[in-house]
Amino acid sequence: xxxxxxxxxxLGLVGCASKQEVTDLDARIKALEEKLAKPEAAPAANxxxxxxxxxxxxxxxxxLMKEAQVAIxxxxxxxxxxxxxxxxxxxxxxxxAKAATRIAAEIGIIGTDAPTMEVEKWFQGKANWDSKxxxxxxxxxxxxxxxxxxxxxxxxxxxxxxxxxxVVGMTKVTKKSTDELVTAFLSENKIKFPxxxxxxxxLSKAFMVTGIPAAAIVKDGKIIWRGHPNKLTEAFxxxxxx
Numbered sequence: 001x002x003x004x005x006x007x008x009x010x011l012g013l014v015g016c017a018s019k020q021e022v023t024d025l026d027a028r029i030k031a032l033e034e035k036l037a038k039p040e041a042a043p044a045a046n047x048x049x050x051x052x053x054x055x056x057x058x059x060x061x062x063x064l065m066k067e068a069q070v071a072i073x074x075x076x077x078x079x080x081x082x083x084x085x086x087x088x089x090x091x092x093x094x095x096x097a098k099a100a101t102r103i104a105a106e107i108g109i110i111g112t113d114a115p116t117m118e119v120e121k122w123f124q125g126k127a128n129w130d131s132k133x134x135x136x137x138x139x140x141x142x143x144x145x146x147x148x149x150x151x152x153x154x155x156x157x158x159x160x161x162x163x164x165x166x167v168v169g170m171t172k173v174t175k176k177s178t179d180e181l182v183t184a185f186l187s188e189n190k191i192k193f194p195x196x197x198x199x200x201x202x203l204s205k206a207f208m209v210t211g212i213p214a215a216a217i218v219k220d221g222k223i224i225w226r227g228h229p230n231k232l233t234e235a236f237x238x239x240x241x242x
Contacts, residue, residue: 061096114218115206118199125194127168134219142177147213150229152189169195
């Protein structure tokens with residue numbers, strides 16, 4: 001039924017109406033027609049670009065990932081490995097599975113022999129895997145925003161834990177960074193611990209570094225921890241190093 005026909009029908013029902021009343025009625029009918037013509041909005045989860053709805057498998061995988069993270073934070077790496085393996089085995093198509101594969105590769109090197117410290121040059125100081133105390137190696141780049149936040153924090157950590165831990169920074173000087181920019185950053189942030197340029201990226205490969213900043217701890221020639229430097233809290237280091 002068209003707007004005009006509807007208006008005439010209603011006009012016949014209500015008797016004599018003013019021109020303004022007919023105009024108002026026609027406007028209301030037009031608005032109603034336009035509303036009915038529009039398709040119902042799709043649920044948010046079905047809109048283009050929206051993340052897919054969570055499935056029971058996603059929820060189960062996420063729960064296992066949380067358990068794995070708790071285990072990692074508690075230095076219970078065997079339990080963490082088991083939880084990550086369960087995600088990959090039971091829920092390989094979930095969003096958590098990809099992260100589980102990456103994390104499993106990182107902590108999979110824990111307990112293995114530390115690689116040779118291949119260094120092309122030292123920007124300041126020198127270091128090796130000191131058998132008398134543990135070595136924290138931090139992988140970073142001068143252009144990386146998160147590295148710029150984490151690297152300065154390593155200086156007070158190196159001072160406080162100097163009796164049990166030596167800190168070493170490793171960079172490949174990638175992208176638009178230069179040796180001069182690296183040196184300037186170290187000076188501006190009063191970073192005093194040894195920092196070297198790794199040779200051919202061999203250390204990054206050996207420590208399964210796929211994103212920066214990244215860190216690892218070596219003790220008695222073995223890798224005893226691998227993760228993000230922001231996990232190096234006082235409590236965690238006390239638990240790990242005693």
